[in-house]
Amino acid sequence: MSSNEYLPGEIEAHWQERWEKEQVFKAPRLAPENSFYCLEMFPYPSGRIHMGHVRNYTIGDVIARYHGMNGRAVLHPMGWDAFGLPAENAAIERGIHPAKWTRQNIDYMRSQMKRMGFSYDWSREFATSDPSYYRWEQLFFIRMLEKGLAYRSRSYVNWCSQCQTVLANEQVEGGVCWRCSTPVIQKELEQWFFRITAYAEELLQGCDQLRGWPERVLTMQKNWIGKSVGAEVGFPLVNRSDALRIFTTRPDTLYGVTFMSIAPEHPIVKDLAQKDSRIADFVKRSQSKDRQARIETQTSKEGIFSGLYAINPLTQEKVPVYIATFVLMEYGTGAIMAVPTHDQRDFEFARQHRLPLRVVIQPQGESFREETMQTAYEGEGILANSGPFTGIASEEAKKKIVEYLESKGWGQKKVQYRLRDWGISRQRYWGSPIPIIYCDTCGMVPVPEKDLPVALPTDVAFTGKGESPLASHPNFISATCPRCGKKGRRETDTMDTFVESSWYFARYACPDYNKGPLDPDSVHSWLPVDQYIGGIEHAVLHLLYARFFTKVLRDLGYIRLDEPFQNLLTQGMVIKDGAKMSKSKGNIVDPDDMISRFGADTVRVFCLFAAPPEKDLDWSDQGVQGASRFLQRVWRLVIDQESLWKEVGPVPVKDLSSQGIEIYRKAHQTIQKVTDDVGRRYHFNTALAAIMELVNALYLFASAASISDPDKRLFRWSLEVLSKLLAPLAPHIAEELWARLGHKKFIVHSGWLEVDPSAVVEEMQTLAVQVNGKVRARIQVPVGFSEERVREIALGEEKVVQSIQGMRIEKVVLVPGRLLNIVVRR
RNA sequence: GCCGCGGUGGCGGAAUUGGCAGACGCGUCGGACUCAAAAUCCGAAGCCCCUCGUGGGUGUGAGGGUUCGACUCCCUCCCGCGGCACCA
Numbered sequence: 001m002s003s004n005e006y007l008p009g010e011i012e013a014h015w016q017e018r019w020e021k022e023q024v025f026k027a028p029r030l031a032p033e034n035s036f037y038c039l040e041m042f043p044y045p046s047g048r049i050h051m052g053h054v055r056n057y058t059i060g061d062v063i064a065r066y067h068g069m070n071g072r073a074v075l076h077p078m079g080w081d082a083f084g085l086p087a088e089n090a091a092i093e094r095g096i097h098p099a100k101w102t103r104q105n106i107d108y109m110r111s112q113m114k115r116m117g118f119s120y121d122w123s124r125e126f127a128t129s130d131p132s133y134y135r136w137e138q139l140f141f142i143r144m145l146e147k148g149l150a151y152r153s154r155s156y157v158n159w160c161s162q163c164q165t166v167l168a169n170e171q172v173e174g175g176v177c178w179r180c181s182t183p184v185i186q187k188e189l190e191q192w193f194f195r196i197t198a199y200a201e202e203l204l205q206g207c208d209q210l211r212g213w214p215e216r217v218l219t220m221q222k223n224w225i226g227k228s229v230g231a232e233v234g235f236p237l238v239n240r241s242d243a244l245r246i247f248t249t250r251p252d253t254l255y256g257v258t259f260m261s262i263a264p265e266h267p268i269v270k271d272l273a274q275k276d277s278r279i280a281d282f283v284k285r286s287q288s289k290d291r292q293a294r295i296e297t298q299t300s301k302e303g304i305f306s307g308l309y310a311i312n313p314l315t316q317e318k319v320p321v322y323i324a325t326f327v328l329m330e331y332g333t334g335a336i337m338a339v340p341t342h343d344q345r346d347f348e349f350a351r352q353h354r355l356p357l358r359v360v361i362q363p364q365g366e367s368f369r370e371e372t373m374q375t376a377y378e379g380e381g382i383l384a385n386s387g388p389f390t391g392i393a394s395e396e397a398k399k400k401i402v403e404y405l406e407s408k409g410w411g412q413k414k415v416q417y418r419l420r421d422w423g424i425s426r427q428r429y430w431g432s433p434i435p436i437i438y439c440d441t442c443g444m445v446p447v448p449e450k451d452l453p454v455a456l457p458t459d460v461a462f463t464g465k466g467e468s469p470l471a472s473h474p475n476f477i478s479a480t481c482p483r484c485g486k487k488g489r490r491e492t493d494t495m496d497t498f499v500e501s502s503w504y505f506a507r508y509a510c511p512d513y514n515k516g517p518l519d520p521d522s523v524h525s526w527l528p529v530d531q532y533i534g535g536i537e538h539a540v541l542h543l544l545y546a547r548f549f550t551k552v553l554r555d556l557g558y559i560r561l562d563e564p565f566q567n568l569l570t571q572g573m574v575i576k577d578g579a580k581m582s583k584s585k586g587n588i589v590d591p592d593d594m595i596s597r598f599g600a601d602t603v604r605v606f607c608l609f610a611a612p613p614e615k616d617l618d619w620s621d622q623g624v625q626g627a628s629r630f631l632q633r634v635w636r637l638v639i640d641q642e643s644l645w646k647e648v649g650p651v652p653v654k655d656l657s658s659q660g661i662e663i664y665r666k667a668h669q670t671i672q673k674v675t676d677d678v679g680r681r682y683h684f685n686t687a688l689a690a691i692m693e694l695v696n697a698l699y700l701f702a703s704a705a706s707i708s709d710p711d712k713r714l715f716r717w718s719l720e721v722l723s724k725l726l727a728p729l730a731p732h733i734a735e736e737l738w739a740r741l742g743h744k745k746f747i748v749h750s751g752w753l754e755v756d757p758s759a760v761v762e763e764m765q766t767l768a769v770q771v772n773g774k775v776r777a778r779i780q781v782p783v784g785f786s787e788e789r790v791r792e793i794a795l796g797e798e799k800v801v802q803s804i805q806g807m808r809i810e811k812v813v814l815v816p817g818r819l820l821n822i823v824v825r826r
Numbered sequence: 827g828c829c830g831c832g833g834u835g836g837c838g839g840a841a842u843u844g845g846c847a848g849a850c851g852c853g854u855c856g857g858a859c860u861c862a863a864a865a866u867c868c869g870a871a872g873c874c875c876c877u878c879g880u881g882g883g884u885g886u887g888a889g890g891g892u893u894c895g896a897c898u899c900c901c902u903c904c905c906g907c908g909g910c911a912c913c914a
Contacts, residue, residue, distance in 0.1 A: 219830060261914090332914065345912055618837090626851055686839095773895050778846075818846070
């Protein structure tokens with residue numbers, strides 16, 4: 001490497017090879033004391049990396065390299081979220097086996113990542129489609145089954161007719177499939193579930209411990225869990241022995257109940273539909289609607305009288321029971337008490353079906369009347385028409401009424417969550433098989449541990465029609481019952497791919513461990529992840545599942561950890577021409593193309609400089625040019641000025657010229673700024689801006705007419721500082737310049753920089769002099785000047801004299817190092 | 827509808843704890859180098875006004891407030907983005 005031209009292609013290949021050969025980024029098996037685990041969300045191997053990946057992984061790489069230079073042992077792994085639908089679609093469309101397609105994609109994407117110079121410990125790489133990975137997931141499944149955390153149940157589930165599979169609630173976005181945007185319909189199926197609801201409270205409480213997570217992600221998770229506190233109350237049904245159980249958050253409005261509403265899917269409705277064809281028709285009609293249609297008819301409150309009456313336990317009043325489409329079976333008990341005066345939905349329903357109203361809450365200073373109410377009053381107030389509770393404030397009445405209900409055995413306090421159990425069955429081939437055998441005699445039997453993994457068969461036909469290829473694979477289906485030895489039938493559903501990504505971060509600590517899923521020593525030494533980086537789109541999907549799974553693994557005894565990710569950074573999207581990059585928009589920028597034209601360092605610098613990580617990044621070809629220009633400028637600063645940095649030796653601070661002192665100070669200020677921006681704030685754009693300022697200052701310094709020997713030593717030192725500051729951000733050029741400056745050790749191993757606090761402070765400073773908040777002058781004063789002295793100088797300024805002429809000084813405010821404000825009045 | 831985030835030059839963005847708004851970069855303009863162009867280096871620039879100066883005013887979505895002082899805090903409103911959306 002001896003060219004004086006900046007040739008990123010050559011430099012980058014050279015250093016990537018050396019890093020790999022000398023295993024620079026290999027993490028030790030056990031983490032030492034001050035270790036750092038830096039993880040980026042691993043990709044689905046779709047074929048090629050896109051700019052979103054480049055940005056995500058560049059951010060992670062800067063953080064990992066920074067901590068490495070600070071002497072910490074860093075775990076920075078990469079792998080592949082390799083199961084999923086696209087592989088199967090490729091098989092159907094192009095006749096290539098999912099395993100082969102996936103392997104090819106992985107190989108190519110790995111090569112792309114290597115060309116970006118990411119500091120991964122590739123020895124820890126794995127794909128979740130490896131049997132050596134998913135076998136442990138099957139073991140977890142069996143353990144969860146034993147603990148009742150996995151169960152099978154027949155219920156209404158989200159079904160995508162395009163993907164021909166079930167979707168979890170988290171995978172339905174606005175009523176459509178998150179992958180293909182097909183409207184999702186409700187289908188009653190036998191499915192496997194993970195009991196995430198058992199952890200609802202802990203997942204919610206945990207949000208408050210996650211200090212290193214962005215507030216908006218926590219808010220989204222809290223909303224998703226959706227805790228509400230209220231009461232469950234039984235309303236006895238007239239002429240029946242059972243009672244209608246309802247959940248309400250407003251027990252204080254119990255005296256205002258004028259009817260009841262139940263979901264069309266409510267178990268009671270099945271009986272009724274058999275006897276009454278009008279009800280049967282209504283139920284059929286409402287169920288044929290997909291979610292989208294139900295939402296669109298929001299304003300219309302459809303319903304039908306069930307013929308049943310319920311008795312309000314508090315008043316002994318008989319109220320009619322309606323079947324209403326807006327009542328959801330999945331939430332609460334699938335039945336509600338209706339208080340039209342104090343719930344807008346009930347109000348609308350009552351109006352449409354001409355049902356009576358009764359006001360039971362009167363806010364201070366108002367008195368609602370049933371005949372004149374145009375909308376429900378949902379706020380607090382004083383109870384009215386509420387028997388012995390009349391006159392009590394609503395908040396207090398809630399407590400009192402619940403206590404009363406409990407004393408009578410009519411109901412009790414109840415906490416309800418919006419979160420529902422995680423449906424994990426997928427009717428697809430390319431996923432981890434669920435290790436269960438069905439036997440006519442023994443029923444559902446888990447596959448014995450010694451028979452794991454239940455491997456995916458490879459000889460499979462992909463027709464794209466009907467059910468999963470596994471369901472029509474005779475050899476796969478046929479199995480012997482582990483309990484009785486008779487012929488059984490294997491489960492053909494596979495697990496949701498979000499199961500794999502719920503624990504991969506732990507496996508990175510011990511990817512080759514084969515005595516169990518996780519090597520306790522290495523897992524406990526490395527975890528939790530110190531810094532996790534990925535897109536905001538996983539705020540409630542992956543990030544909630546991973547938290548849940550961590551708690552499950554803890555309770556199964558595999559891990560001693562409550563939360564997997566200590567700090568979370570959610571990076572924004574990469575945008576071009578005002579839209580997310582996508583094939584359909586035709587605004588895709590290909591990373592390969594950019595790397596070959598400008599080099600990886602330029603691509604990295606652009607991604608880091610154009611915006612702070614959380615914000616969307618606007619791709620700009622001119623911006624890339626700018627990044628490239630900057631690196632060229634850095635290159636020339638070193639290469640073209642060799643005569644100025646041949647002097648080796650410590651910087652003789654006392655003998656520096658005045659410009660030299662300025663440079664020395666500027667360099668230390670830059671170290672301080674970059675250390676804070678990269679190490680703490682993760683604001684790489686301002687770190688780069690500071691480095692650019694230093695480069696600009698060094699250019700001016702180098703062009704000075706004559707430079708003394710002390711100043712030459714300073715210049716050399718400054719270039720070393722510059723290389724190090726740049727090393728996490730643009731590692732190849734930094735490594736190359738470092739070597740050209742004569743260093744034999746990798747820059748990665750040469751330590752970070754210390755700030756000399758005394759070098760940072762300036763002797764003189766500029767203060768703005770304001771009169772009534774308007775800047776009128778700027779003065780140079782020595783640091784630490786007293787207020788009187790500063791004031792004296794300020795009042796001597798001609799501009800200041802002019803603007804306070806004929807005024808009386810009321811007050812003077814000095815903000816040290818910043819400004820002096822003179823407040824005057826006529 | 828509810829919750830959250832945001833709105834700063836021609837553009838991307840900076841201002842970290844209430845203290846000089848516009849750092850840094852892009853683009854633009856001017857100069858140097860060149861036969862010329864590109865590249866490079868140096869410099870100018872928020873906007874408006876005028877008597878063209880070492881001048882004045884104004885300015886962070888709009889309006890109001892608190893403060894000696896507000897991009898920053900409070901209230902009302904407008905716009906954009908994201909999440910949730912009949913959750914009882």
